Amino acid sequence: MKLRDSEPERYRDLEYRYAAVPISFYIKIRQLLPYNERSRKKSRSQKSLNTLKSFFPFTNWIGEYSKDKAIGDVTAGLTVALTVIPQSLAYANLAGLPVQYGLYASFVGCFIYCLMGTSKDITLGPTAIMSLIVGNYSYNIILLQFISGFIVLAMGIFKLGFLVNYVSHAVICGFTCAASIIIAFSQMKKLLGLKNIGRHFYEAIIDVPRNLKHTKWQDLVIGLVCMVVLKSLELIKRNYTSPIESDSKIKAALRKTLWFVCTARNAVIIGIALGIGAGVDPNVTHQPFTLTGELKPGLPKPMLPEFSGDYWVPEDVKIALETVPEAEIEGCVLMHVPASMMIGKLMSGIFIVAIMGYVESIAIAKAFARKNNYKIDPGQELYAIGVASVFASFFHSYPITGSFSRTAVNAASGVQTPAGGIVTGAIVLIATQYLTPIFKYVPSAALASVIMLSAISMFDTDGVKHAYHVNKMDLVPLFVTFLVCFYEIAIGIAAGLFVSIAIVLYPHARPKLEKDNVDGGKGCIIKLDRGFDFPGAEYLEDTLIAAATYGGYKWMVCDLSKISHLDLGAVDAIHTASQQCIRKNVCLRIVLPQEDLHKKLIAGGVKRETISLTLGSALVQVGKQTKGSPEQHKRAVTSLAPEIPTDFSTTDERELRPRKSLFVEGPILGEASV
Structure with missing residues (x-):
């Protein structure tokens, strides 16, 4: 074989030493080595790129973004913005905060979720449920948002999202039903124009009837009118805005316009009420309506939440952080609250906000993903919600989560990608910067009407009925x-x-045990219907000891064939029961098919001869020890477990094999006692 002149000189001697192998083979192997190194580097870079894409899912759809998708996102973003602005004002009012805090909570989440979220439909922002939860922590609600966001983010990093699976549907249903009543009743004071009403439900339910004589009829009228108009627009949307194929272009356009107006009904009502409030002469001594009042204009200055601060607190207690006043009042002193005490007071709210916020968001995201036939990543949702919450706290946001009503509007408006959130966030930013001063003219009763209708629709009667019929x-x-x-x-x-x-x-803790008496009450078989561990270990131990002590049995078989593992508590319980049976002169056999578990029992002190692989072999060994008749053996085994053969080859107990005949007379049968 001849080498080409271009081949390296160092390979020429291989022609003579390994003549049977082409020299080009060795050259190719040598040439492949640098390629393999490049391939490994490329694989590492590809893995890093995939990790980056998984953490920022927008990289998966941004390359396929088109004009048609942009039109859908802009339309949906505008519609959601007209929904979220009035809702945010109302929900901040519900949380006991100045209404501009609702706007602060409505834009940061939109931008962050667009980059990190996996659901195209969901929108993050203030909700009625979250506003109710955080109402008792309004003294430092921004710090609550910051820490709870880190909790959610940590759950994503350490893959702890499964913990929310322990929040049962029954708990969510009960909480939602209670929240709907609490929220609706909490707005009665604003609908009626009452003052000096307790913040808690049990206080308000006493204070509202007591102060009915102080009702402002103007607030009541405008609130009821707003509720009637809102409900009417909701019914119109439900019954008259669905597209019909036979419609002309003009009718189709009118239906679409009507649908848009009905969808943005909250904005329409708040806008009209704002106009009415602004039309009242500010110099009038007695204002007919209770207005929202002065608001801080413009965007908030980004800053870290304060971990400590000065608060006016009652003199007669060391510290009592509730909804504290911002100015001096009678009976209060200005005190500095350290960070440790502040976080301690927020602790209960931190975990409730983190868990309930994620539960609400993931439930909404999954529901719309199933409806619109796409998949979400629950683990990535933890990252998205956590990062959005942390960044939102820098802009004075209170806790945010997914909103069902706005997500439904987003989906119905034809949103194509999470980029619709950018449009929503941008419009809210503009409103926060330029429109905040005019929101002071919004009547509180109009905001109350928006909240009350939203709360009433939350009452989950179907969930209660479903729980009743199912379990x-x-x-x-x-x-x-x-x-x-x-x-x-x-x-x-x-x-x-x-x-x-x-x-x-x-x-x-109370595993189901089946006890069958056999052999005229001389023996019993105790079966465990499922696996057990330390919570149920004591119960099994007590059952076996009680049967050995008071049952009058000569032998017992404990069938553990359905368990797959044993912990220390279970092994100790079986050992204690076996020792008690020995003292009571009762023959106890343990049925355990998994031979790897035998070592655990033996290591725990259980005698090897006490353990059997099958129920049949256990009965055979009981027969050896108690000297019974073959007929008793046949009747006992066939009545309790007819599928178990009663005749075994006994060369080795751990290799028990049934013979062809089911009942064949032999020495073992003659020794059986069951």
Whole structure:
């Protein structure tokens, strides 16, 4: 074989040493080595690129963005913006904050979620549920948003999203029903123009009837009119805006316009009410309407949340952070609240906000993903919500989450990608910068009407009916959550979680045991219908010891064939029970098919001869020890487990094999006692 002149000189001697192998083979191998290094580098860079794409999902759709998608996103973003602006004012009012804080909470989440979210439909911002939860923490609600955002982000980093699976549907249903009543009733004072009404539900339910004589009829009238118009527009949208194929172009355009007006009904009503409020002479001594009042104009200055601060607190207590006043009042002193105390007071709210915020968002995202036939990444949603919450806190936002009503509007408006959120956020930014001064003329009763109708629609009667028909036990955590939430939201959710988890864990603490008496009551077979671990270990131990002590049995078989693992508590329980049976002179056999678990029992002190692989072999060994008749053996085994052969080859107990004949007389049968 001849080498080309271009081939390196160092390979020429290979022609003679390895004549059977082409020299070009060695050259190609040598040439491939640098390529493999490049390939590994390329693989690492590709992996980094994939990680970046997974963390910023917008990179997956931005390359395919088109004019048609942009039109859909702009239309949807504009429609959602006209929905979120009046809602944000109302929800901030519900949280006990100046209404501009609702606007602060409505734009940052839109931009962040566009980059990091995996749902094209969902919109982040203030919601009625979240506003109700955070109402008791308004003294430092921005810090609450900051820390809860980090909690959600940490859940994403450490893959702890599964924890929200322990928040049962029953707890969510009970909380939602209670929240709808609490929210609606909390707006009665604004609908009626009342003052000096307690913030908590149990206070307001007493104070409102007591102060009905001070009702401002102007507030009541404008509030009721707003509610009637809002409900009418909702019904019109439901019944008269669906497209019809036989419609002409003019009719189709009119239906589309009517749909747009009905969808933006909150903005329409707030705009009209604002005009009425602005038309009142400001010099009048007695204003007919209770207005929102002066607002801080412009965008907030970005800054980190304050971990400590000075607050006016009652003199007779060391510290009492509630909805504290910003100015001196009688009986209060100005005190500095350190960061440790501040975070301690916020602690209950931090976890409730983090968990409920993620639960609400992921439920909405999954629902619309199924409806519109695409997939979301729950783990990435944790990152998106966490990062959005942290960044939003820099702009004085209070806790945000996914909004069902705005997500429905977004989907119905034809949104194509998460870029619709950029349009929504931009419009809210413009409104915050330039329109804040005019929002002071919005009547509080008009905002109350928006909140009350939204709250009434939240009452989940279908969820209660579904729980009743499917599993009545779910009604227990549902009603516990529902009732306790009227006292305190955080305590109600915690109580519901405790009850629902207790219901789930109860079968582990009290595993179902089936006990069958055989051989005229001389023996029994105890079967465990599921796996068990330390919560149910004591129950099994007590059952076996009680049967050995008071049952009058000569032998017992404990069938653990359905378990797949044993922990320390289970092994100790079996060992203790076997020792007690020995003291009571009762023969105990443990049925355990998994041979790898035998080592655990033996290591725990259980005697090797006590363990059997099958129920049949256990009965055979009992027969050896207690000297029974073959007929008793046949009757016992066929009545309790007819599928188990009663005749075995006994060369090795751990290799028990049935013979062809089901009942063949032999020495083993003659020794059986069952």
